Amino acid sequence: MLDVSQLNAWYGESHILHGVDFNVQQGEVVTLLGRNGAGKTTTLKSIMGLVGKRQGHIKLNGREIVGLRSDNIAKAGIAICPEERGIFASLNVTENLMLPRVVAPGGLDLAEIYTLFPNLKERANSQGTKLSGGEQQMLAIARILRTGAKLLLLDEPTEGLAPVIVQQIGRTIREIKARGFTVLLVEQNFRFAATVADRHYVMEHGRVIDMIQNAELAANMGKLHDYLGV
Amino acid sequence: MFMILGYPAPLMFGQLLLGLINGAFYALLSLGLAIIFGMLRIINFAHGALFMLGAFVAWGMLQYGGIGYWPALIVAPIIVGAFGVFLERTMIRHLYKLDHLYGLLLTFGLAEIIEGLARNQFGSSGMPYAIPAALQGAVNLGFMFLPIYRGWVVIAAVVVCLVTWIAIERTSLGATLRAATENAPLVQAFGVNVPRLITLTYGAGVALAAFGGVLAAPIYSVNPNMGSNFIIVVFAVVVIGGMGSILGSIVTGFGLGVVEGLTKVFYPQASATVIFVVMVIVLLARPAGLFGKAT
């Protein structure tokens, strides 16, 4: 579904990604693991068109999208849940939820979203940023499920959240996978990643340096500890 | 004679009305500036010139096309708004990546050009624009005579300001606008054509200014300086209300008009400066403005 090859990206003058290669198959949950500053967020932003300068290839179902503007990338069927969550303070919960444009049929409707995230229904009229960290993360995920985009980019959705919330996010990811969504997930927490993912890519210094099948994770623990320095 | 605080009531109400009328124009102009500033992050110095252009287009429609006040009230803002769209597309757009100062300089230059051309063509003396027949005359309110047209100006401005405010606070387009003001790249990544939204925002802000210009045409003569007479005060209003605050610009616009009017009763010598005194005090006590959020 997504085929990234020889991807280079720059913030101004600083060259951050140096030829990133990986792919994601339809219906998979794939993670990008790696230390702080490895370039995971930059990779997601590059796919979404949020990095100023990028070169190489990003193919979505065979279509080159590396040069597109981000709104057109969204319309091509990709949606992002950013690392900083990006909940809008001047919008209430419902308005935050309804903000992303519906780009294709097959997204969840409001009733389904409220079943998945009951908290959001109770807080529908609250200011977006008045929600707890966990609720904001739910909202950031929920609003991209509405759009009908089939490839979801999730950037550290469990960061800084309590274990019960992390479990709920894990259930959500498995649920959306079951519904046929494809997920590219950035994670620091590979124990969490192991509970949801099919495959893991490891990034270092702006490159993908390894790929591990989830089934082979246990056998590769030593290697992974080296990569991640944990 | 009926007195209030030792001043004759008709004088008091008369000045209050004048204050409200000025306030109506302050509110319309500062509202447009606030909307534009929120989205484009530039201070639109051309705003006064575009207000003036609204009055001139209305005047021209009558003079050369025989088209009267009521159609002009709708059509002139559309024409001037379209001109704003043209300015944004061809010029202002290229400055977003630079320091905001460049946007200010460009729009300042545009204001000078537009006003200069108008002066060249029509001179500085000003041309009359008749009050529409339906709004001529005055009503006796018991405590004062209210010229109907002036009452209409205040009501029309209040309604347009409120409708604009509701559109921003309560509609999905308004929600998109507010979100883009906060984080435009993310809104664009959610599938919104933000460059087009920016263009339309500028056009809408400019149309509000032009609407004010048409309202003003029968009160002040239609002259090339009518915008610049207002705009300096309006910048003070914007600073006092809080840069980019929608509600702040409306409330502060009307409020300061009234303050100015009342100052004419109590201490006429200060009426031209009172708004700037308020501005200095607000800047010192609350730099983000009365309604602004400190950043």
Ligand SMILES: Nc1ncnc2c1ncn2[C@@H]1O[C@H](COP(=O)(O)OP(=O)(O)OP(=O)(O)O)[C@@H](O)[C@H]1O
């Ligand atoms: N806006 C920016 N401008 C310049 N450099 C940046 C910017 N954002 C990130 N970087 C740099 O790019 C490199 C990669 O950052 P990135 O955010 O992609 O890492 P990451 O793998 O997501 O890290 P983390 O796990 O901490 O989120 C880092 O060296 C970082 O300092």
Ligand SMILES: [Mg+2]
């Ligand atoms: Mg990151």
